Amino acid sequence: MTTRREFMVSVPAAAAAFALADSFILESGPARAQQIDPLQGHFHPKGKAPSKFTLEVLKNAKATLPFGDKRDFEEQKKGLIAPMKDLKIMADAGHVAWDMERFQFLDQQDDFDTIHASLLRQSKLNNNYGLYEVMPGIYQVRGFDLSDISFVRGKTGWIVFDPLVTAEVVRAAWKLFQAHVGGGLPVSAVIYSHTHGDHWGGVRGIVDEADVRSGKVPIIAPIDFMEFTVSENVYAGNAMNRRLFYQYGLLLPASPHGYVGQGLGQAISAGAAGLIAPTRFVEKDIEEFEVDGVNMVFQNTPNTEAPREMNTYIPGMKALWMAENVIASLHNIYTLRGAQVRDPLRWSKYIADALYRFGLEAEVMFASHHWPRWGNERIQEVLRGQRDLYAHMNNQVLHFANQGVTINEIHNVYELPKGLQEKWFCRGYHGSPEHNSRGVIQRYLGFWDCNPTSLIPLSPADSAPLYVEMMGGAAKIMARGQDLHDEGKYLLGSEIVNKLVQAEPDNQEAKDLLADIFEQLGYQQENPGLRNSFLAAAYELRSGIPQGETASSSSPDVIRAMSTELFLNFLGIRMDSRKAEGMRFTINLITPDTGEKFIIELENATLTNIQGYLADKPDLTLTINRSDLELTMMGAKTLEAQIADGTAKVEGDVSILKRLASTMVEFDPRFEIMPGTKGKTEVAGYIESGIIGPADPYEAVPRQTIAE
Numbered sequence: 001m002t003t004r005r006e007f008m009v010s011v012p013a014a015a016a017a018f019a020l021a022d023s024f025i026l027e028s029g030p031a032r033a034q035q036i037d038p039l040q041g042h043f044h045p046k047g048k049a050p051s052k053f054t055l056e057v058l059k060n061a062k063a064t065l066p067f068g069d070k071r072d073f074e075e076q077k078k079g080l081i082a083p084m085k086d087l088k089i090m091a092d093a094g095h096v097a098w099d100m101e102r103f104q105f106l107d108q109q110d111d112f113d114t115i116h117a118s119l120l121r122q123s124k125l126n127n128n129y130g131l132y133e134v135m136p137g138i139y140q141v142r143g144f145d146l147s148d149i150s151f152v153r154g155k156t157g158w159i160v161f162d163p164l165v166t167a168e169v170v171r172a173a174w175k176l177f178q179a180h181v182g183g184g185l186p187v188s189a190v191i192y193s194h195t196h197g198d199h200w201g202g203v204r205g206i207v208d209e210a211d212v213r214s215g216k217v218p219i220i221a222p223i224d225f226m227e228f229t230v231s232e233n234v235y236a237g238n239a240m241n242r243r244l245f246y247q248y249g250l251l252l253p254a255s256p257h258g259y260v261g262q263g264l265g266q267a268i269s270a271g272a273a274g275l276i277a278p279t280r281f282v283e284k285d286i287e288e289f290e291v292d293g294v295n296m297v298f299q300n301t302p303n304t305e306a307p308r309e310m311n312t313y314i315p316g317m318k319a320l321w322m323a324e325n326v327i328a329s330l331h332n333i334y335t336l337r338g339a340q341v342r343d344p345l346r347w348s349k350y351i352a353d354a355l356y357r358f359g360l361e362a363e364v365m366f367a368s369h370h371w372p373r374w375g376n377e378r379i380q381e382v383l384r385g386q387r388d389l390y391a392h393m394n395n396q397v398l399h400f401a402n403q404g405v406t407i408n409e410i411h412n413v414y415e416l417p418k419g420l421q422e423k424w425f426c427r428g429y430h431g432s433p434e435h436n437s438r439g440v441i442q443r444y445l446g447f448w449d450c451n452p453t454s455l456i457p458l459s460p461a462d463s464a465p466l467y468v469e470m471m472g473g474a475a476k477i478m479a480r481g482q483d484l485h486d487e488g489k490y491l492l493g494s495e496i497v498n499k500l501v502q503a504e505p506d507n508q509e510a511k512d513l514l515a516d517i518f519e520q521l522g523y524q525q526e527n528p529g530l531r532n533s534f535l536a537a538a539y540e541l542r543s544g545i546p547q548g549e550t551a552s553s554s555s556p557d558v559i560r561a562m563s564t565e566l567f568l569n570f571l572g573i574r575m576d577s578r579k580a581e582g583m584r585f586t587i588n589l590i591t592p593d594t595g596e597k598f599i600i601e602l603e604n605a606t607l608t609n610i611q612g613y614l615a616d617k618p619d620l621t622l623t624i625n626r627s628d629l630e631l632t633m634m635g636a637k638t639l640e641a642q643i644a645d646g647t648a649k650v651e652g653d654v655s656i657l658k659r660l661a662s663t664m665v666e667f668d669p670r671f672e673i674m675p676g677t678k679g680k681t682e683v684a685g686y687i688e689s690g691i692i693g694p695a696d697p698y699e700a701v702p703r704q705t706i707a708e
């Protein structure tokens with residue numbers, strides 16, 4: 001356990017630059033002097049070792065885990081055809097798109113004193129990296145991305161399930177597959193199981209769009225797929241992208257003290273994401289048809305893990321594809337990056353339906369994350385366990401809520417029943433019982449705990465100074481906070497030190513203490529999203545928020561997937577209403593190529609639109625093909641230029657567009673989360689692919705697609 005430090009992994013360039021930059025801005029006051037020396041093996045100069053309390057928490061947690069059940073390890077390695085030899089996969093843009101080297105440290109020790117044993121186990125399982133046989137005719141490449149890519153033998157070629165996040169890793173997966181079992185046959189069809197970006201973003205790495213257009217390669221997806229691929233991530237997209245820095249620990253180097261995987265998979269690939277629109281949609285609840293000569297039964301499961309999702313059963317092979325509805329983890333009811341809370345009861349019922357419709361005879365079950373399950377008994381065990389997992393969460397949380405337990409207490413009250421706790425595939429590597437139970441209350445009752453104190457509360461920064469004053473000032477809080485830290489009472493410590501940080505955002509000593517507290521809490525977590533969030537906050541409290549961003553701008557494909565209405569709605573969000581006071585106008589927008597028409601009105605400092613109408617006396621009529629408008633939406637050509645060269649026709653008062661443009665604000669994906677962390681560290685150009693320029697006033701800017 002003491003040799004952990006020998007396995008310090010390569011720190012990504014960005015984080016290394018950070019740690020370096022940070023050492024120049026370290027406070028060198030006497031109180032902190034003893035902490036200037038970085039902990040050996042820790043990526044951050046202010047990083048700390050796990051305390052004896054953290055070691056105790058991790059030891060006790062480990063003792064309750066069902067380590068006797070080793071079936072996941074057998075299933076994870078079963079059917080290995082060829083490991084992937086290259087630990088790095090390069091992006092076309094020249095940077096590293098995928099890096100498994102940084103996760104090798106996980107396999108070099110049985111234990112780490114800074115990683116929850118359950119999370120470490122999951123991360124070791126996710127270190128599988130290569131080509132696997134699911135059964136003759138079905139293969140998976142695993143460990144090339146957050147998700148898996150699967151190949152099913154059709155009559156003329158290979159049917160691809162869920163082509164990962166980016167094209168480069170998909171190409172590498174295809175190459176490995178072809179080198180061993182592909183037999184040179186082409187891709188004959190693609191199936192997108194659901195709307196999240198890690199299930200379609202790499203499609204251009206494996207399919208030529210012309211072949212899709214010509215009908216040679218069908219792409220099959222659940223009904224309304226296009227409407228929901230981007231819509232979940234647009235309106236609050238910038239906030240979600242910022243929150244990814246916490247949930248996915250984007251600034252944390254892979255290290256025993258930092259990032260140790262994401263539970264669903266090791267990480268998200270960083271190549272080029274694209275999207276080719278599906279050509280066939282599964283519309284009914286259950287639909288059966290042949291795909292390249294293979295009979296498939298599709299089960300739509302809307303509003304479960306994703307807004308649109310479907311399972312697939314292949315009767316001829318007794319193979320059940322559970323998409324992302326059943327994986328080797330408790331999934332998110334509420335996702336920390338932010339999204340509408342999912343419906344656990346419906347989710348449970350769709351699993352039950354799959355169990356009784358397909359699961360009584362299926363002999364292999366595979367999914368878009370993790371590894372397959374073989375044998376009907378095992379399949380039923382997993383389906384039944386997952387069915388009960390989501391139903392229990394729904395029912396027992398509401399059971400408590402109906403007895404007065406609030407959203408602020410439920411995570412301390414709710415527990416999974418023993419039987420589910422002892423199933424590895426029900427443990428929280430994506431969702432956690434803590435944040436999911438709060439999510440269930442949010443879904444049914446919303447944010448308010450019904451105590452009027454929290455009905456219209458002061459902002460934290462406004463109430464904190466009174467707390468600090470009443471507690472006797474900063475020095476007293478620091479002393480008590482340090483005591484609580486030293487006693488291992490980290491949650492209590494975070495309560496009061498957070499008040500001080502809220503009141504005094506420039507108090508670096510307070511921020512460092514809060515970071516120390518968060519770091520211990522981070523080490524103690526089983527759930528990677530929780531771990532990353534504590535460690536990310538510690539990082540930003542110590543170093544400040546970096547300049548630059550990891551999120552790359554959205555691809556033209558994703559912009560194309562946005563409906564015009566969604567785009568117009570988003571402009572209403574980008575508009576700073578305070579800049580639009582007193583403006584009033586009506587615009588008719590016509591897109592001849594798609595036959596759409598809209599009335600866009602600015603009135604009461606509010607921008608609205610309604611599809612299907614044209615105003616009788618508009619101030620301006622703008623006629624532009626949707627295909628041209630897309631160039632403006634993606635920032636490739638301004639609306640001004642479209643008008644100047646006659647691509648867009650205008651009638652009426654064109655100056656309106658200028659006035660409207662003046663109200664548009666570009667969202668900065670580096671806004672402050674913890675007080676006093678903004679823009680402290682300047683690292684220019686630290687992520688090669690993601691530097692953003694100022695957005696055009698009429699750009700759509702949903703930023704990157706979000707994997708889940």
Ligand SMILES: [Zn+2]
Pocket residue numbers: 147196198199324368369707708
């Ligand atoms: Zn996924």
